Amino acid sequence: MEALALLIAATLNAGTVLALAALGLLINEKVGVVNLGAEGLMLCGALAGFATVVHLGVHPLGFVAGMAVGAALSLLLGWLVIYLNTNQYATGLALSLLGAGLSAFAGQPYTQYKLPELVQPQVPWLADLPLLGPALFRHHALVYGAVALALALMWLFDRTRTGLVLRAVGESPESAHALGYPVRRIRLAAVAVGGALCGLAGAYVSTVYTPLWVEGMIAGKGWIALALTTFATWRPARVLLGAYLFGGVTMLQFHLQGMGVQIPSPFLTMLPYLATVAVLVLISRNPSWIRMHMPHALGKPFHPGG
Template sequence: MNADYLVAFLASTAGAATPVIFASMGELVAERAGVLNLGLEGMMLTGAVMGFAVTLSTGSAGLGLGAAALAGMALALLFAFLVLTLQTNQVATGLALTLFGVGLSAFLGRSLAGQTVEPLAKLSIPVLSDIPFVGPLLFRFDLMVYASIALAVGTGWMLARTRLGLLIRAVGESPHSAHAIGFHVNMLRYAAVVFGGAMAGLAGAYMSMALTPMWVEGMTAGRGWIALALVVFATWKPRGVVLGAYLFGGVTVLQFHGQGFGLEIPSEFLSMLPYLATIVVLVYICRDPKTILLNKPMSLGQNFKAD
């Protein structure tokens, strides 16, 4: 393996991990508040098609990202209304949201197939970007890659060090106790779910505006489910999400760089590796229930209704 292949592999890994980090961080905040949203895949696809469509029509990547975030928030708000206000089952509602998002994105994207947009611009920092090996790995990514790391750091700090984080965790652990001392449980849960929707929308937009700057039906290819799995893999900790996302990203791009590395492995096997690796890691993590219970919000998936 020469240096050029290694740089290309590691840089591609960062790009592949970015949408998963955005989606997982949003879901982590929602789950820490006690809400299990299985609709990530649908929200990501809706964000992908809306971000691409707005960017294509306006030529502005910023407007495209904003539209994607709003689309994800709209679906998340619908989910929150159903499960928090109408008290529907969170699992069933999340699955329905995914199916709705898949169908909606396919409908909205019918006229967009085959068209392309300019990918998100890569930042170029004078001098630093030209450093051999280090420059391409650290200083030549688009803004969303850096934003994903900032999001992980900010989410970890918010949950661990701020009053808002304390409230979110309190609501996730014992909503009845939180309500008894005056916290607005469902209001906090609404905010957490809508934040998760915005992040899922941005995750989808990154795929249609940066990774493959075009719209392809079903282009998320299960990454919403991977994001859900990574939250468990990380035991609800932001740093674990980043680690898992980069692991998934590395295995994902291996299928594209495998031949360059001289790996004589069928392409079909390489295509299934990211999902196989996710299953293996989850089985390993879940072998000891105590590992999961250490950080799992106690009210996760449970509806709350004020007396």
């Protein structure tokens, strides 16, 4: 029972990283912008958050710094793809490479630091429940924040006028423009918010999940988050479910090793990425189903008056 509680708790922690980033990318794609730079955004957010906590000693400011850096880099992406109409896929890949190189260079002085572990938070009374207490009610606030964010986005996209406008921009920007909505500014704002969430996910990794800085520490989580949006068919609730699924697969490797399961460690390390590829292959067997749920203007430039 104790091992099960630890596995569930580790799954929620690992899934939170993916959920925050994937929900940010979902916002981007809902308005028609593909952001392949998530890996770089998360790395820069991780470095900014870690450096802020090292110098100021305040964890919330680390989250703010990570979000600010993620938003700033995403605004650069938005300016290029929305106003200069550069190719979204090539620009996103360039941003990912830029983020990886920039974080590796700027992060060299911080490899010698390690943040003190935070006092484990607990939900009063509920944290003392057997099994459920250590599994569900002894987590950082951002673990619950990711769930709240997914619920908020469900309500936003399905129940509000703002969500309807965002979806309209992603489905038919020409029609939204004809109705008087500033399509480019809406897309730029959505890209900034999505980038801020990717930066927040990175800051969570470096200040809470593994409180240290190591070059390339995101280790492909940005690409998994990108795949999650397709896996979830652009629905926030499914993004959250998928994040916990992949988080569980990631943590399973460590628990299997701890239990003495005789499986080569490189194979266990590959499990999350093999699961990602397998899911995408299964989904791709029905392209019409993906097209039915995908924003129609995803990845397509918009030229006002063109």
